[in-house]
Amino acid sequence: MRRRTLLRSSGIIVGAALTGGSIGATAAESDEREEPEPLEFDGEGVSVTDEFSIDGGPTVIEATHDGNSTFVIQFVPLEDGVDYRLLEHTGEFDGSAGAFVEEGSYVIYVDADGAWDVVVRQPRVSDDDAERPPLTIEGTGSNWSGPILFEETTRIAAFYEDNSNIRVEVVPQGIDDTEFVWNGSELVFDAIGPFAGVTSINTEDVGYIDITAVGDWTIELT
Structure with missing residues (x-):
């Protein structure tokens, strides 16, 4: 099972098209739990x-899936609350995904046509544990990367050559919903490839990047 996306130091973003974005203060404290x-x-x-x-x-x-059809992983609360569809994929899968999940008791509903396994982690890190830009993150398909220490001036670029959808979200370690963060994540990009773009991130402090895609992608943080 692929456990972690490669993070490596990087310099200047090349070939990105400016898409705009505003900066807001939405800092969260380090999680000491x-x-x-x-x-x-x-x-x-x-x-x-x-x-x-x-x-x-x-x-x-x-998660991994050894099947040819739909593979869905959904957290379902046992009491009143929100269902979290963390993954929706077709075919074999070996990767990761995530979300900001509210406190509570859950079961996982798995829709699959083959053997599967799922490991659930709840990372708790300090600022010192997080990677700092500049960074380059490369991968294929849906994946989760971090922890990363985002700052007010952090900018994110995405490069995607496949003709399918790519969705990039930032999940803060601990934050209330704001103008920029809704249902536990800040949507950064949601586009049909080929795609290249760069924008600002409103989230500050420790967070994670959740990528939903099919093909190869590159994320650069400066």
Whole structure:
């Protein structure tokens, strides 16, 4: 299973088209809570996992799927709350995805046509643990990268040559919904490729980048 996207130091963004964006102060404090132990689930075909608890905050899944059809991973609250569809993919999968998940008890609904496994992690890091721009992040398909320390002046560029959709979101470590952050994430790009763009990020402090895509992509932070 692919556990982590490569982060490496980078310099200047090349060939990006300016798409605009405004900067706002939405700082979050470092998360000093103890990181919960990872939760592991596996099965085959359509399944519902046992109940588990989420403390509230960024939540990442690392998953594989050995099938040819739909692969969906959805957190379903046992009480009133929001369903979180963390992943929707077709075919084989080996990658990660994530979201800011509210505190509560959940089960995972898995829609699959083959064998699958899912690891659930709830990262808790300080500013010192996070990578700092400039950074280049490269990958294929849907993936989750971080932790990254975003600053007021941070800019993000995305490069995508495939003819499919690419969606890039920033998930803060701890923050309330604001003008820029809604349902736990800040939408940065949502486009049909080929695509190249650069914009500002409104989120400040520690966060993660969630990429939904099919083809190869490059993210550059400066």
